[in-house]
Amino acid sequence: MKDNFQELVKKASKGDSNAFAELYSAIYKELYYYALTNLNSPDDAADAVQDAVLDAFMGIKNLKNEDAFKGWIIKILTAKIKKRQAEYVAQRENLTYVDAGDRYDDDEEKASLDIPYKESKYEEIELLEQLECLSENEKLCFSLNAIYGYRSEEIEKLTGINAATVRTHLARGKAKLRKLLDET
Amino acid sequence: MANKADNIYLELFEQLPIPKRLEPENIAMMLSEATKSEPAASSEKITKSKPVATETAAEASQETRNITKTSNRRKTSTAFRSIASIAACAALAFGVAGYMGVFDDKLPSEIKQGGAQFAENYDDLHKTFEEYYVGDEDKKTLDSAIADIEHSYNDNQNETHSAPVKPDPEPEKPETPAPLVTEAPAVTQPDNVPDNITTEPAAPIEENPEVEEIPPVEEIPEEEEINQPLPIPEQKAKTVDGEVQFGTGYMVEQKAGALRIFSTDGGKVEFTDTVAAMPVIGVEKTLVGFYADGLKLTAVYSSAVMPGYPQDPAVGGLLDGLYGAQPSASGYSVEVCVYNVLGGKASLETDFVQDGSLIDMNYQNGSLYLVTAYNDYRNAPIVGVDDLQSYVPGYSVNGSRVYIEPQNIMIPDYLSTTDYTVISGVSVNGGVSVQAVLGYEGRVILQNGAVYLFGYNSTALGDVTTAKVFSLANGQVTYAGYKDLGGVALGGDGISLFGNYIAVTSVAEAPTGYVTTLVIYDGTMNMKARAQFIGVALTNVTRKGDRLYFSGAGESHVIDLTNPEKPYEVLDAGPEVDPADGLVEFDGGYVTLTKDAQGGLILSKLSKGPDGSLMLDYSTTLCDAEGRSKALENNGILFVNGSTVGVPYGFFDGLDYTFRYGLFRAGPTGFEPIGEIEAHETDETFETGKAFLNDGYLYIFSEGRVYCASTQDGLSVTGTANLVQSAYSGHGM
Numbered sequence: 001m002k003d004n005f006q007e008l009v010k011k012a013s014k015g016d017s018n019a020f021a022e023l024y025s026a027i028y029k030e031l032y033y034y035a036l037t038n039l040n041s042p043d044d045a046a047d048a049v050q051d052a053v054l055d056a057f058m059g060i061k062n063l064k065n066e067d068a069f070k071g072w073i074i075k076i077l078t079a080k081i082k083k084r085q086a087e088y089v090a091q092r093e094n095l096t097y098v099d100a101g102d103r104y105d106d107d108e109e110k111a112s113l114d115i116p117y118k119e120s121k122y123e124e125i126e127l128l129e130q131l132e133c134l135s136e137n138e139k140l141c142f143s144l145n146a147i148y149g150y151r152s153e154e155i156e157k158l159t160g161i162n163a164a165t166v167r168t169h170l171a172r173g174k175a176k177l178r179k180l181l182d183e184t
Numbered sequence: 185m186a187n188k189a190d191n192i193y194l195e196l197f198e199q200l201p202i203p204k205r206l207e208p209e210n211i212a213m214m215l216s217e218a219t220k221s222e223p224a225a226s227s228e229k230i231t232k233s234k235p236v237a238t239e240t241a242a243e244a245s246q247e248t249r250n251i252t253k254t255s256n257r258r259k260t261s262t263a264f265r266s267i268a269s270i271a272a273c274a275a276l277a278f279g280v281a282g283y284m285g286v287f288d289d290k291l292p293s294e295i296k297q298g299g300a301q302f303a304e305n306y307d308d309l310h311k312t313f314e315e316y317y318v319g320d321e322d323k324k325t326l327d328s329a330i331a332d333i334e335h336s337y338n339d340n341q342n343e344t345h346s347a348p349v350k351p352d353p354e355p356e357k358p359e360t361p362a363p364l365v366t367e368a369p370a371v372t373q374p375d376n377v378p379d380n381i382t383t384e385p386a387a388p389i390e391e392n393p394e395v396e397e398i399p400p401v402e403e404i405p406e407e408e409e410i411n412q413p414l415p416i417p418e419q420k421a422k423t424v425d426g427e428v429q430f431g432t433g434y435m436v437e438q439k440a441g442a443l444r445i446f447s448t449d450g451g452k453v454e455f456t457d458t459v460a461a462m463p464v465i466g467v468e469k470t471l472v473g474f475y476a477d478g479l480k481l482t483a484v485y486s487s488a489v490m491p492g493y494p495q496d497p498a499v500g501g502l503l504d505g506l507y508g509a510q511p512s513a514s515g516y517s518v519e520v521c522v523y524n525v526l527g528g529k530a531s532l533e534t535d536f537v538q539d540g541s542l543i544d545m546n547y548q549n550g551s552l553y554l555v556t557a558y559n560d561y562r563n564a565p566i567v568g569v570d571d572l573q574s575y576v577p578g579y580s581v582n583g584s585r586v587y588i589e590p591q592n593i594m595i596p597d598y599l600s601t602t603d604y605t606v607i608s609g610v611s612v613n614g615g616v617s618v619q620a621v622l623g624y625e626g627r628v629i630l631q632n633g634a635v636y637l638f639g640y641n642s643t644a645l646g647d648v649t650t651a652k653v654f655s656l657a658n659g660q661v662t663y664a665g666y667k668d669l670g671g672v673a674l675g676g677d678g679i680s681l682f683g684n685y686i687a688v689t690s691v692a693e694a695p696t697g698y699v700t701t702l703v704i705y706d707g708t709m710n711m712k713a714r715a716q717f718i719g720v721a722l723t724n725v726t727r728k729g730d731r732l733y734f735s736g737a738g739e740s741h742v743i744d745l746t747n748p749e750k751p752y753e754v755l756d757a758g759p760e761v762d763p764a765d766g767l768v769e770f771d772g773g774y775v776t777l778t779k780d781a782q783g784g785l786i787l788s789k790l791s792k793g794p795d796g797s798l799m800l801d802y803s804t805t806l807c808d809a810e811g812r813s814k815a816l817e818n819n820g821i822l823f824v825n826g827s828t829v830g831v832p833y834g835f836f837d838g839l840d841y842t843f844r845y846g847l848f849r850a851g852p853t854g855f856e857p858i859g860e861i862e863a864h865e866t867d868e869t870f871e872t873g874k875a876f877l878n879d880g881y882l883y884i885f886s887e888g889r890v891y892c893a894s895t896q897d898g899l900s901v902t903g904t905a906n907l908v909q910s911a912y913s914g915h916g917m
Contacts, residue, residue, distance in 0.1 A: 017215035025208040032206055033197040046203040050214070057215050086755065128196050133697075133719065135739065146193040172738075 009069055013061040020057050027070055030147050031077055037131055037143040038081045040088065041121055048084055052077035074148070075158050078140070085136060130180045138173035141166050294709040295653050295665035300597055300621075303590035306572060312595055312622065313575055313602055422473030422484075422545065428885070430878045431476035434525050437885070441471045443483060446890060447528030451881055451902030453892040456528030461485045461519065462535070469519065475547040480612040481523040481530055482552050486542050488516055516541045518554055520610045536616060538608045539577040544630040551611045551659035555628050555635055558620075559603040577604050581616055594621045594663065596652065598641045601625065605637050611659030619661045621652060627673070629681050633657065634664070634707055636686065638679050641668060649673040649690060651709065667709040671701055677727035685712065685748035687732065689725045694718075700734065704748045712749045717741060763798050764790075768819045771827040771850040773801060777815045785811035785833050787848070787855060802854035806846065811835050814873045823847075823875040823882070828858065830882065832872035840864050845872045845884050845891070847899045859899025861891060869908050 011019035031052070035045035056073045063072055122128035134142060140159055144150045150158065152166040161169070204210060303309045428437045430448070434456070437444045442460040446453050459481070461469035469485040519537045523530040540556030547553075558577040572578075578587040588606070601623050609617040627638035634655055641650035649672055653664045671690025673679050678689045686705045691698055698721035704713040722734040722741065730746045731754065742754040767774035773791030780786055788803040806813075813833040815821040823830030827850040834843040843865060847858040861884070863870060869888035876883045882899065884891040888908035893901045 015219050017212050017219060020215055021208045021212035024211055028206055028208060028211070029198070029202055032202055033194075033200070036197075036200070042203060046206055049206055050211075053211055054215070054218060057218065123200055125196050125199060127193070128200075131193075146191050147197065149191070 005067075005069075009060065009063065012057070013063065017057070020060065023069060024053060027073070031073070033147050034074070034143050035077060035081055036121060037147075038136070038139050039084055044084055045121075048077060048080040052080045055080075071154070071158060074144075078159055081140075127181070130177055133176055133180060134173045135169075137161065137165075138169045138176070141169040142173040142177075145170055294705075294711070295667050297665045300594045300652065300663075300666065303593045303595055305590050306576065309576065309590055309593060309595070309622070312599065421471070423471075426874060426885075428874075428876045428883070429474065429476035430876075431481060431525055432478045434476070434528050435876070435878065435883065436474060436476045436481060438471065438474060443471070443474055443481070445481075445525060445528055445530055446905055448878070448881070448883070448892065451892055451894060453883065453890050453903045453905045454528060455890070455905045455907060457525075457530050459483060459521075459523060459530050461487075461521070466490050472542060473545060473547075475552065476525075477547070477550060477612065479525055480550070481525050482547065482610075482612060483521045483523070484542075484545060484552065484554075485519040485521070486517075487519055487537075518542045518545075518556055520552055520554070520608075522552075522610065522612050522614075534610065534612075534614050535582050536579065536608070536610045538579045538606060538618070540604070540606050543605075543628050546630055546632070548632050548656065549658075550613070551609055551615075551656070553630065553635065553656050553661070554606075554608045554610070555630055556606045556608070557603060558606055575602075577606055577620055579608065579616075579618055588618055588620045592619050594619070594652075596621065596623050596639070596641075596650075598639075598650075599623050607635055607654055607656075607661045609656060609659040609661045613659075615659045617660045619654060619663065627679050629679065629686055631681060631684060631707070635661075638673060638688075640672065643668060646692070647672050649679075649688065651686075653709065667705075669703065669705075671699075674723060674725050677725050677732065680727050680732070682730065682745045682748045685745075687745060687748065689722075689732070689734070691721045691723060700736075702732065702734075702743060702751070704745070704751060713751050715743060715751060715753070763796065764792060766819070767798075768822055768824055770824050770829055774798070775822060775824065775829050776819055777806075777813055777822065777831060777833075779811065779816060782808065783810045784808045785813055785816075787829070787831055789850065789855070804848070804855040806831065806833050807835050809835075812871070814871065821874050823877070825877055829855075830875050830884075832875070832884070834871055840866045841868065841871070843870055843872050843886070845875065845893075845899075847882070847895070858895075859893075861893060861899060861901055863889075865910060867908070867910070870910065 005023070008019045008023050012023060028049070031049050032045060035048045036042060039045045039048060052073060055076050059076075060069075063069060120129060122131075131139060131142070141152075141155055141161065144155045144158060152163040152170070155161065155166045156163040159166075205214075303312075423438050425438050425440065428435055430436075433447060433449060435446050435448050435453075436459075437446070442458055444455065445457040445459065447456045461471065461483075463469075464487075466489055467487050468490055469487045471483060472486045473484045475482045517537050517539050518541075519535065521532055522534040522536075524533050525531075538554055538556050540558035543555040543557055545552060545554045556577075572587050576587045576593075578585055580586070593604075599622060604620050604622055605628065606618065606620045609615075621637055623639055625639045629636040629638075634653055637652040637654075638649055639652070641648050649669045651667045651669060653666065655662050655664045669688055669690065671692035674689045674691060680687050682704075684707055686707075687702060688705065689700065689702045691700050693699075697719045700717040700720060700722040702715045703711055706712055717734070717739075720737050720739050722736040722739065724735045726733045730744060732743045732745060734741045734743070743751050744754050745751050764774055767776055767790065770789065773789055776788050776790060778786050778788065785806040786803050787806055789801040790798045791801050793799045811833055812835060813831065815832060821832065828847065829850075830845060830847045832843075832845050834841055836842075841864065842862060844860055844862045846860040848855040849858055850856075863872075865888075867888060870886050872884055872886050872891075874885050876885075877895070880895055881902070882891075882893045882895050884893060888906065888910065890905040890907070891901050892903040892905075893899050
């Protein structure tokens with residue numbers, strides 16, 4: 001299996017898209033779940049995964065350690081996720097630039113202050129919906145731990161977040177989820 | 185790795201559908217197209233995958249629609265932002281055309297009429313007081329409302345977190361962390377973010393695993409609650425000793441709590457008069473600001489009756505005739521003196537005294553506006569409606585004392601306190617206008633053209649902060665209306681002024697949790713921008729420069745308001761301390777005066793390097809050894825005008841002092857001397873200090889002498905005013 005894996009990486013580094021796709025097929029679902037947890041919609045998550053895959057395909061010839069393919073592509077995806085999150089901040093859904101000609105009466109303003117209803121990206125699976133109560137960093141760390149089973153040192157390499165901080169994020173995130181679980 | 189198969193979350197994820205375009209077959213197709221076109225192209229230039237041929241047409245079109253929707257949304261938001269930018273530019277251009285008051289007819293206003301009524305008579309007012317004390321005791325203020333929110337959030341958090349947080353038992357045991365610092369991950373600059381939005385590298389995050397506990401609200405015993413006065417914020421003087429302002433034919437220097445007037449005419453300077461507050465027995469008066477405007481000079485004093493002195497108005501009345509107008513019975517007042525200055529001599533024209541403690545003031549177009557807080561009535565119980573002294577603030581004009589008329593006292597729809605906020609306008613031409621609002625919560629913003637009083641209001645939509653707005657023009661104070669804002673504004677810098685914009689931060693409870701909202705309003709309460717932090721109560725907000733720092737619930741955020749209409753979140757707040765803090769800006773960089781090891785004085789021009797650190801551009805040595813300068817302790821004493829800098833310095837040569845003032849300009853290779861003046865004295869009181877430029881003349885101050893020097897063709901003294909006798913008579917420059 002390992003030989004096959006390394007053979008596929010070699011082929012992919014020479015531009016063989018089918019070989020790359022075969023490597024990708026072993027991990028693509030987890031890539032998507034990871035992106036979905038940390039972004040606002042399935043579309044954004046799919047965009048991030050596609051962008052990461054493209055970058056990985058273009059750069060696979062630079063991959064020095066073939067065994068590190070999975071971690072390497074997750075690292076690329078993490079950067080894509082953070083880039084999109086930064087765009088969220090800049091375009092934050094509730095950051096509105098009001099035209100001087102606009103008017104707001106009480107009802108409109110009240111409505112705009114309400115939390116806008118978003119279609120559930122988790123198909124209304126309650127336990128997954130609860131993940132939305134975590135902060136961005138908590139979700140990042142939790143999803144890597146829950147989906148891939150990475151530990152804090154591994155998460156540090158993937159995200160750049162200090163391992164001790166990762167442990168804090170994991171502990172807090174799990175505590176929040178536990179509380180929500182108890183309430184339901 | 186841990187056994188991820190045991191993870192319930194992974195099992196739940198596997199129930200979610202994967203988008204078709206991520207299927208390996210479609211990815212292979214996408215990658216294949218990529219290799220055919222531009223192998224080295226960035227991912228953004230490559231089109232997204234197309235569905236495989238076996239997919240249904242409906243599914244294919246669905247995917248296409250989804251992608252298009254995302255793209256359109258981004259384009260729309262960019263266009264929307266551009267429109268707002270154009271509108272903002274239009275508004276700015278409009279405002280630059282001339283003096284535009286906040287309530288210019290051409291600017292739309294979001295302020296609503298009504299929201300309060302004015303008292304018909306004193307009986308009306310008296311009944312309100314009685315109703316407040318005897319009736320509904322459950323009155324809320326902004327502070328108590330936000331304390332309730334914090335308390336509620338604290339209860340919620342205490343159930344979630346225990347301090348310290350215990351990590352899950354795993355084979356790997358975490359260490360007990362000290363304050364943690366993370367390294368910033370690689371920077372990814374977004375490509376499609378408009379120019380006015382900047383994204384900065386993620387900041388090193390300092391985290392403490394100890395959960396920050398919000399202290400519970402201090403309970404006040406019921407019987408005391410009503411009688412607790414709201415604290416008056418410490419007033420800050422608007423001008424300080426050493427400040428100089430120029431009028432027509434004169435200049436005024438604030439010195440030791442008084443004002444020194446110098447006549448200035450054609451390069452001459454002469455000390456002509458001193459203006460100070462009229463003394464009143466038992467009253468301490470402090471100069472808090474002055475304004476020189478043409479021939480008029482306005483001085484403002486904050487007064488307080490010293491402990492032990494009589495407060496009986498009858499006694500005060502007796503003293504009035506001897507010593508001038510008395511302050512209010514309890515002793516806090518603000519006095520405004522308007523002088524006419526002619527030939528360097530000041531004559532008092534208007535003496536206005538307002539009951540209450542000064543909150544803020546400003547001077548606009550020939551009128552001074554004061555905002556004062558009055559709660560002195562608490563010192564005595566209300567005896568009856570005729571006992572006006574006990575519940576109605578008053579004022580005096582040129583010694584004649586009156587109580588504020590009931591029709592000028594507003595009773596808001598919701599009364600949170602019975603302290604008053606009083607707004608007074610005093611024109612330099614003698615006109616006076618006073619309005620009072622019953623209810624003071626300490627949140628006031630005063631800016632050109634308007635004053636905003638923020639308070640608590642209970643509406644059908646919930647607890648809100650309400651802003652009562654008064655327009656200020658031509659010495660008149662007029663109620664303009666009110667605006668209910670969303671949520672309850674936070675304390676501290678929860679309401680703050682950025683240029684002509686008001687930033688209000690509030691926390692409100694929503695069905696899904698708390699929401700912290702920052703809203704930017706213009707002068708007519710139009711909402712110009714808004715940011716929300718959903719799911720978190722950021723109950724601490726602090727302002728530093730053009731930024732607001734939010735924190736709470738273990739999170740912290742920074743919003744930059746350099747352009748208040750376009751706020752953005754700063755991901756890397758940068759170092760706490762700017763190396764240029766405290767330096768004087770000069771010629772695109774900074775200028776500083778220092779002393780070297782030999783005691784020589786060095787004037788240096790600095791600038792910031794690419795990494796933010798300071799670099800030396802050039803310097804000059806003013807004197808080699810044993811130099812002295814008032815600017816060493818405070819570089820702010822240096823005179824700077826564009827690319828010209830003035831430096832006071834001197835030295836003792838064994839016989840006497842040499843005091844100099846040097847003027848330099850920034851040249852291509854360093855400081856170029858323009859000119860210098862020099863005096864020899866035995867007395868240190870003649871050491872030169874600050875300088876001020878007016879009409880081409882530089883006025884250089886020392887304790888013992890003021891010089892007037894022409895800046896045409898170098899620096900040459902055209903006149904002096906001696907304040908102290910020099911040991912050298914006839915020794916000039």
